[in-house]
Amino acid sequence: MALRRRVLLSLLLLLLLPLLSYRILAVELTSTNMHPVVQEFQRAELSCLIATTNTAHPRIEWKKIGKETSYVFYGGKMQGTWVNRAQLHSRTSLIIFNVTREDKGIYRCEVVAPEDQNIGAEININLTVHVKPVAPRCRVPQSVPVGKSATLYCQEKEGFPEPTYTWYRNSEPLPMDSKSSPKFQNSSFTINTKTGTLAFSEVQKGDTGRYHCIASNNVGSAQCEEQEMEVYDLNIAGIIGGVLVVLLVLLLITVGICCAYRKGVFVINKQNGNSYKTPAKPDGVNYIRTDEEGDFRHKSSFVI
Template structure:
């Protein structure tokens, strides 16, 4: 007899729970983590699985880091959403021309006043993938043999964050020169996360045109080719040039010293008082004679 009563007892215990679920508004979603490429369409799924209320109140909110804003409120799309969004099947939200600014958590809220549990909500985490733009690259134009060199490649628009590969003369470089027999004479490493190509000691064979590729899940982009020249450092020529300069400076110094000794840079001035011819007053004429020198007479003098 006790065994026969157990099924009935279990049914009585389960029935109130079933009855509560039927009277409670319930929401489900086919995808709570949608991923969409920028400028495409996305559906934020929010479906009323059960409700007793014929006309429940539906709201959509965008949950930001600093503020929460309405997307759908009082049976109307708000702000910019009115031009590029719509409600689908009464509760799901469709967004057209998605941008990177739309990346956020969206909350679907339903209030059903005739149900035992009158409110329910579900959160949708929208991820927007952005294709990389052309990265900015920096390549040294010339480097002497044996010196270190670093090539830079960076892109800040793509999401997820892109990874990087370097190419020389259109051929992709390995992550480590020592991992390939073709590049054994070189000494570089590629960091795919930071975009750095680092040479510990460049060689003549490292000369060429370098380009960088940034790529993520939705696309890739390249920077323009840039030439890097590796030149020999001629120590003998440098030393010879320095010796020539020193020799020229020495000869110039000796020449200047000799010129000073010979008095070429000394002003020739007469010693003692120099005789200065007295000024001739106006109205007086002078006649020059060998015996008397200047003979003064007035203009009125008559012979």
């Protein structure tokens, strides 16, 4: 039995030896952080480490992958926009200084080791850059009548991750729903923290005030300037009175025009310069038309 076990172990070692030698001869890469997240204008380290290799001086390359692949490190030196703000660290890792939002994306670390059986290896590092929001753009109506709906807007397009929004009235934060706070029971608004809208279904006099919005993410926050919104009462009696006055004026104008027509103020006699009136014919005179003599008259008592 002992002999058979030794034979089986020997055969197993013979079978595993090629695999072990392949493992030893293969270049292998690892990373301490495959998804680094940094703030804009900070320092970013893209970790790429050679775990195993038999090549003393492997070739190192870094590329940024996207619609168009760009070389970051090639031929032993930095390329493109990275020349003055990036360098290699620990032989293969990449450090980028003063990171901008344009630097986010996938970077590929490639190592070529000619003396290894598996001469090449690569890993992808996904760099995320967080951006602080800028001052959002706010739109607040200047005046709204009581009982009407109104919407206030707050938008910011620079921050990453996308910011959330908080509204303030007279420097006091507003809840997401007015009904959720006893202090705002007399109001009727809701806030969408993702889109930045503050919507009133029916504004009340108590909603008058100075409004501003703050956009925030995990990097920072920014706010817009305060804007005044006035809520005023509708003067129904005044509106009705104004309409009646307008109708009365229109009625008087119509009556005046009708009277003027009746009195002939707007009748205009036009006479053509070449026109003439035919003389009235005396009673008892008949006119006969002839080609030679023209018209001649005769009395009814004329007898042939």
